[in-house]
Amino acid sequence: MESWRAMAACVLVLAPAVFPADEAGADTLSDVLDRGKLRCAVIEASPGFSSIDANGRRYGFDIDNCRTVAAAVLGDADAIEYVPINPNTAFTTLQSGGADVFPGGATWTFLRDTSLGLDYTGAYLYAGQGFVVRRASGVSSISELEGATICVAQGTTNEQNLADYFRARRMKYSIVTFADVERGLNAYLADRCDAFTTEVFSLAGRIVALRNPDEHRILGEVISKEPFSGLVRQGDPRWRDIVFWAFNSRVAAEEFGLTMSNVEGIRASTEDAEIRRFLGVEGGFGQQLGLSDEWAYQIVAQVGNYGEVFARHFEPLGLQRGLNALWRDGGLMIAMPYR
Template identity: 60%
Template sequence: MHVLIHCTLLLIFAAATCANADTLEEVTKRGYLRCGVIEGSPGFTSLNDDGERVGFDIDHCKTISAAVFGEIQIEYVPITPHTVFTLLQGGSIDIFPDGATWSFTRDTTLGLDYTGVYFWAGQGFVVRRDSGVKTVADLDGATICVAQGTTLELNLSDYFDTHGMQYTPVTFADADKGLQAYQSDRCDAFTNERASTAGRIAGWPDRDNHVILTEVISKEPMAAMVRQGDPRWRDIALWSFNVQIAAEELGINQGNVDEIRAHTENAEAERLLGLHGDLGEALGLSNDWAYNIIKLVGSYPDLWARNFEPLGLERGLNANWKDGGLHSALPFR
């Protein structure tokens, strides 16, 4: 789930001793990646019928593992919005791929680093189809369920104050409890990140009786997080995610990567796939690290098709810049 976690200043830089650690060395010696995941959000993190973890965030865990090991070697560590920052600071997890909204306060106070925006989220509302609510303006005077202590709660307050609207918040410890309250008619609307909401309500028996409004009240740049003070590990995370954006721009995907690797004459594709240059060496990785990411996990469109198309989600802001979106690859040279 894309948790828009409010910066509770409970983080007192307890991880100062971990900040200088070489995470790549630790992960390599351990033999597997410790990846923190917030469970129970179809499309992002969930279990399939075979009991396997699947989702966009799970694929990001696999991306880092593919880059480091050339195979999938992961321990998934269940976390909550209230524990993730301290667990990451303290070294109990190596990366939080689900990430959080990249904000000034978080970036400057948590002792953690962001690793590049991989998902552009937007906060929206789900309402009952027969409520007559068509736009956010129609929620003036409404009772709204929201997760407590999150940027969702702050965005809600800011938006309604700015537009001179009234509302009554009903707060809960997490999104699931808020949705349960909405289902029980304790509020007129539930607010959350739109894609996360779509995944969570996809299996409702009465799904057709609910509508996710098309309007959003915020733009939320989501980025994976790592401990501060370990620039090589941050670079590995940033450039591993960037591989999947670059692959899309170069027309490379999980299905054709071997053919392109064998026949491409594109210089950047050759560098990306490890045919020329030593990009992997600069990160402390093998030179086929990016090839392994695409082969084992896929390009950004592969991830989107696998996890979000079944939910009916269009890419929107998450499209490549060539298609009117916000994603643009950093050059591999």
């Protein structure tokens, strides 16, 4: 008889659950505020983008992207719970709510934008797909890679670009696909492949970090455009806006001449109306996003402007601004206006 009652109770409990009244849309912002932490998806061990130092602290361009969003939303650039992912679980982790934002290494493409249930939040880094070969092989251009074995990371645009490029030129090649960039590169280093391909930023970062970078050569050409953008779940326009404007703020700060060290002083003294709106002195722009008014100030004060972030992580690797310079310096970085 006891089991009877237990069963009945079970059914009573389950019945309402089968017909849930819950049809509310996702609200990532309030989830993050409730949690007090931003869940940021990062790819582990990608020099320049995401590394861990000897004390277990993360640093890199992607990490600063996470910190940018956390500073804007929570006012604390370090209130982050990192969610380590592989390229081949990145999208599903985000789709399924395992992370609030994936700010690193995702190329903005038509199909991904339209079919994955994800939204891009604006390009923040322009790269291209390049190749590294051993100097000893004597290869100096991509066209000489006919018949070569090429290592690549799985489920990335690199895998498809490679196929498209070689097919269009009717060049034969064989491919070995690894679960992530790191394993692919290690396989190349161990002479499993004649070349390794990924976008040039992370390629350069990884080659520089080697013990014998001179033995390798990054070919001059690139075979694709790789505009990197943050990714969020589809169906939450406010959250997408927040991430977009958080990234935009770093570029704007560089245009305004704001840096980590001078932002506090300028906030107190500036008469420029746009900078005053930007830093939350007037206009109440933060509230429009559901954030505190000093959201952009926190980004600049805790993370820095775009140029500072770029210099911090990519200059030690010997990378130039190039396409990623401000528009007025001939690059593609342009901040949407704050008005």
